[in-house]
Amino acid sequence: MEPIISFKDFSFQYNAQKQPTLKHIDLDIYPGEKILICGASGSGKSTLGNCINGLIPFSLNGKMEGELTVDGIKTKDSSIFELSTRVGTVLQDPDGQFVGLTVAEDIAFALENDCVVKEKMDEQILEAARKVDIEKRMKNAPYDLSGGQKQRVSMAGVIVDDVKILLFDEPLANLDPATGKTAIELIDLIKKQTDTTVIIIEHRIEDVLWEKVDRIILMDDGRIVSDSRPQDLLRSDLLSEYGIREPLYLTLLKYAGVDVNDVEGIDNIKELSLKEDDKKKIREWYDRQEKPVRVNENEYILEVENVDFSYEESEQILFDVSFRIRRGEMLAIVGKNGAGKSTMSKVICGFERAQKGKIIFEGKDITDTSIRSRASHIGYVMQNPNQMISQAMIFDEVALGIRGSGLSEEQIKEKVYETLKICGLYEFRNWPISALSFGQKKRVTIASILVMGPQIIILDEPTAGQDLRHYTEIMEFLKELNKEGKTIVLITHDMHLMLEYTDRSIVFTDGKIIADDSSSAVLCDFDLTKRASLKETSLFKVATDIGLDDPVDFVDCFIEQDRKERDDGH
Amino acid sequence: MAIKVLNYIPRKSFIHDLSGTTKLIIFLSFSFLCGLSFDTRVLLFLLMMSFLGFSLSKIKLSEIRVMSTFLIVFLIMNAILLFLFNPNYGPDLYGSRTVLFHIAGKYDMTLEQLFYQFNVSLKYVIGFPIAILFVSTTNPSEFASSLSSLGIPYKISYSVSLALRYIPDIQKDYRExxxxxxxxxxxxxxxxxxxxxxxNSAKILLPLVLTSLNRIDDISNSMQLRSFGKHKKRTWYMRKKMTVADYSVIGLCVVIFVVGLIITNQGGNNLFNPFL
Known part of the structure; x- marks a missing residue:
């Protein structure tokens, strides 16, 4: 069979870069295949995707060498338009790619550009909408839909063109776990219905493997380091070697000393079947573990009492919310988009005023204090560092929050330097911020909050869109801050983060708290995870498979060993 | 959520039902006439029509509070500055000078100057509801198609409508x-x-621009990947069919425009001069 996509000794270098981003790629993809391309940030996986859909070289310029053929045409001699009728691309952030004001209009976009007359459009739009099951929402604004529905709309917007290849660029990056799971199922469904070739670019392997893929291409530093069947890749140690998180159940099997070469269904948790022998090994591992006891009996540092909130004249967002946080805790606030997590933290920081209820900090009622005065107790770090950074130089950015508070220039300098040291940014103190990486920028924003001396730091999705290395870097830093005594509140829907770094999770759904329990207990509760748009952890499945009554303890033991391994690795 | 300044307010009304092209024609013909004419009778008539249009649209005054406040502040500032810079423009224009009272130095309050400034303000007061009407009753996607129906290249009209579309998002970013x-x-x-x-607002500019640039990058990639710009022309899914109401309104506009121009130019210039 002729490959539908074929890279032959292909290299690419962006005009702004000194080094090529893709180096001597040889890769054939055949019609009807489902391929996962993974790799850490900067490995070149997104660049590879952009070469296939034509953004390279037609929108992002650079130097191309070697040959790339897509569906029989050499991309060099083609155009982005010719390629776009063959390759449909679903980009990372559904919100960012809607052009239409209604679902129907957005799906119609490609047809409009192809000069299809209005009368013929309706039929084609409806057909595409039916394939992704969104035909009941045609008149809605895409922004009013849930995360999963948005994903459906953006998929409909590309399949309406009858493309042969579907390319998904990090489809899971902005989705909560449950929505991510449905997205993966939907991709599988579309593939079966339309018989297209599917390419998924993603570093969250465990989530993609929820539905089977034919091949995994692992990239590192612009090269393909592995091109193999999923089961072969998982059995090797290549994933961790190249900074990709392996599925949790796989890590567990390795801890328990199970020989993963013998395990059947290793590439799909639904098909994982353990032999009696292996089950015994896992049970023995579990018996060897000491059940971790983690208690925090410090006094309460923050108390939220019966808070109601709504924006002017619109629907109520928070309903009678109450919870308490102890000094020195590191906890997660979880729940699906729009459940009220971010709003709650804005109320805590005084950005928004609650209509009812109290916020108590260190025993004092601060409900009516100003944003500014609250900022010296409670700091808020936004998800996107670009939204916070307003200065050109690192020093000025960090100093901003303590200027005008009556300190002398000498005192300011001292405080800023001290903070920069804690954050590992001291050597960069005279650098412009634009020279920093995303992770370093994140640190600058944390430093700029830290300098004001807050006891509590609330972070909105601190690790969103980060690969394993950057994720670990940011989280280990926060853990250090936590050890120094700061109370850390993480708004997240990253289940790994919940398990690995937080002991407690507060779960929001529709503006109410539906659970406040240990993170492992939350992620082992089938009903709860469903309501909060989370996903139960694959460890839970293993625990049930080997017949344990208390999966929560089992998960806790795993986390304990995992944390130890990570600390040893440092 | 965010303070709404200028955006589409969906509603069921006669004005909303008109096609975007019609509304664009109303907007352009009124703006032109209002800009050209200094004839108070024409301006007063246009004022009446624009308020009529506004009430037909069922847009509430409270929904455009921010813009109205802005307009009033602007009118006052404008009036003061006009007077300060050239207190004798009115008398020069109308060729007579009726002093009401003396203020200081070269500043006299004259009837002619007052009348001149009244006319200037009138122009803004007419333009304002018409502009608001156009933006808040035209679905932004239809907006682009109406611009292109008047011969503007669709790439330009689409970017204008996208810019309008993103105003609420940018407002939300700004607030955060x-x-x-x-x-x-x-x-x-x-x-x-x-x-x-x-x-201090200027300090917000850098992060705001950076986040907006990211948005633009995303959207333009997504549009290109869905063939935007492939042909010289494109079709419009949201274009409204022209109805009898559209044609009648356009007809009425043409009549008003022509008659307005004739009245304006009656005396050889565009002035209505009560001081003769």
């Missing part, structure tokens, strides 16, 4: 950025002196 800056002492509240507020 402002809050986080305020927590770091960059105050923007009502109790902060005006100039400091202005200076």
């Amino acid at each position: 950025i402002a809050q986080s800056q305020e927590a770091r002492g960059i105050a923007l509240g009502k109790d902060v002196p005006f100039f400091e507020r202005l200076k």
